[in-house]
Amino acid sequence: MIYKNILDTKDKNFPIVIIGSGPAGITLATKLAKKKINSLIIEAGDEEYSDSSQQNYRSKVIGDEIDDLRYSRLRQLGGTSGHWGGWCKPIEKWNIEKWGLNYKEISNYENETCKILDIKNKFKKARLDKYFNQIEFRYSKVRFAEKYKDEIKKSKYIHLVLNSQVTHFEGNDQIINKVVVAQNKKIHKIKSNFFVLCSGGIENSRILLWTNQKSKGLLNKDLPIGKFWMTHPWILGGVGFLYKSKIKEILKDNFINYDGPIHISASKDLINEKKIMSGAIYMNAKEDTKLYKEIVKDFLCVAPDYGKKIARSIFDKDLKCGDIFMNLEELPDEKNRIELDKNELDNNGIPITNLYYKQSIDTLISMKTILQELGNFFVKKDIGRVAIKENIENLTNYEHLGVHHHMGGTRIGDNPKISVVDKNLKVHSTKNLYVCGSSTFSTGGYSNPTYTIVQLALRLSDHIDKKINL
Numbered sequence: 001m002i003y004k005n006i007l008d009t010k011d012k013n014f015p016i017v018i019i020g021s022g023p024a025g026i027t028l029a030t031k032l033a034k035k036k037i038n039s040l041i042i043e044a045g046d047e048e049y050s051d052s053s054q055q056n057y058r059s060k061v062i063g064d065e066i067d068d069l070r071y072s073r074l075r076q077l078g079g080t081s082g083h084w085g086g087w088c089k090p091i092e093k094w095n096i097e098k099w100g101l102n103y104k105e106i107s108n109y110e111n112e113t114c115k116i117l118d119i120k121n122k123f124k125k126a127r128l129d130k131y132f133n134q135i136e137f138r139y140s141k142v143r144f145a146e147k148y149k150d151e152i153k154k155s156k157y158i159h160l161v162l163n164s165q166v167t168h169f170e171g172n173d174q175i176i177n178k179v180v181v182a183q184n185k186k187i188h189k190i191k192s193n194f195f196v197l198c199s200g201g202i203e204n205s206r207i208l209l210w211t212n213q214k215s216k217g218l219l220n221k222d223l224p225i226g227k228f229w230m231t232h233p234w235i236l237g238g239v240g241f242l243y244k245s246k247i248k249e250i251l252k253d254n255f256i257n258y259d260g261p262i263h264i265s266a267s268k269d270l271i272n273e274k275k276i277m278s279g280a281i282y283m284n285a286k287e288d289t290k291l292y293k294e295i296v297k298d299f300l301c302v303a304p305d306y307g308k309k310i311a312r313s314i315f316d317k318d319l320k321c322g323d324i325f326m327n328l329e330e331l332p333d334e335k336n337r338i339e340l341d342k343n344e345l346d347n348n349g350i351p352i353t354n355l356y357y358k359q360s361i362d363t364l365i366s367m368k369t370i371l372q373e374l375g376n377f378f379v380k381k382d383i384g385r386v387a388i389k390e391n392i393e394n395l396t397n398y399e400h401l402g403v404h405h406h407m408g409g410t411r412i413g414d415n416p417k418i419s420v421v422d423k424n425l426k427v428h429s430t431k432n433l434y435v436c437g438s439s440t441f442s443t444g445g446y447s448n449p450t451y452t453i454v455q456l457a458l459r460l461s462d463h464i465d466k467k468i469n470l
Contacts, residue, residue: 009190031457043076044163047077094268113451130267131270164181169195169218241385244262265280277330279370281327328446
């Protein structure tokens with residue numbers, strides 16, 4: 001059921017309260033419903049986008065400029081899935097293992113995840129050489145509000161209240177007893193046995209930080225809440241071209257043939273040997289003829305014979321030529337962090353967030369190394385050429401094309417000094433408070449996070465089911 005007034009829920013019993021109705025929250029609630037477990041989802045926004053509601057997401061960015069944090073996430077039913085790009089791929093096994101998790105525990109949910117995202121569970125990988133793989137993404141058209149709104153309305157087990165902002169938690173003796181909610185300038189308190197924060201890579205930290213101030217001693221004050229915040233630098237790395245037929249010759253039957261960009265990722269060997277972060281590149285399949293002419297012109301100047309060869313290839317479909325885009329992992333850094341502002345409050349009197357963020361030289365080095373090694377591979381196999389952007393070649397800076405993947409802040413781990421939740425996503429030193437979503441990512445990898453968020457939510461639902469039925 002969906003409620004507009006939180007008072008309509010006051011006489012109902014919810015063994016679990018979920019904060020946030022994005023991919024994590026809805027996945028968790030719908031799977032619990034299949035187990036006939038009642039849950040209450042508390043959503044700060046409405047069914048649709050609202051400018052006035054979105055203003056509560058205003059934040060200050062201190063350091064290097066990134067997208068306005070009001071608009072890189074959505075405060076509405078379905079969360080940021082309302083405008084996500086849809087690219088899906090499991091995070092690499094070796095990345096999950098860095099989190100201290102058993103990869104099989106996560107991969108066991110692949111079929112279920114793909115069903116939720118309406119995609120095929122086929123993510124091919126083909127080894128180009130020691131340093132590179134051709135990889136495959138899937139594209140999901142799912143918007144969680146559109147897909148699940150009717151199901152939630154009709155459900156006997158899922159209860160969702162809109163326009164209700166969770167401010168903080170209350171409790172004692174490491175047990176959360178109540179969640180405090182603001183609606184229409186009034187404060188409400190809801191009891192439950194289990195609470196799960198699914199509010200995204202900024203708000204999860206914000207709610208826990210405010211809990212530390214409002215309910216002193218309830219959480220371990222030394223937990224690194226808000227620290228190790230990350231994103232995926234999405235950048236233009238340079239320009240280049242490659243011959244599709246020559247990659248086919250190398251990979252033979254393993255070539256991943258489909259309409260769309262050519263995706264290539266750095267291998268574990270490249271990352272370990274060069275001591276860099278992971279990354280993936282793609283060359284746009286929609287060839288830009290103006291860019292073609294510029295690339296050919298440059299090659300005609302420095303290598304006339306090779307330039308003529310490229311020019312002849314433009315007129316068939318074998319040549320992929322154009323911009324080289326990159327999706328990079330960032331090194332977790334505790335200085336990149338979320339804090340509460342000391343002066344400015346949102347409409348419900350909660351401090352807005354300050355995001356301290358600086359680009360890393362390690363990310364620049366990783367970009368340059370991947371592009372250099374890719375260029376070396378192209379030359380060695382005579383399958384194309386790569387031209388690196390000057391600012392990356394000189395390691396000066398990089399320009400974000402979009403910062404919509406918010407990760408870290410409540411990272412997973414065994415050590416409370418450098419993590420906030422344990423391997424079961426339970427907040428350290430509490431007995432019944434969990435966090436789910438990309439804020440728990442210990443490292444970012446290069447894959448878009450939604451796929452992994454859904455996997456973690458499915459895994460958490462099974463864990464909580466066992467707890468409820470003890």
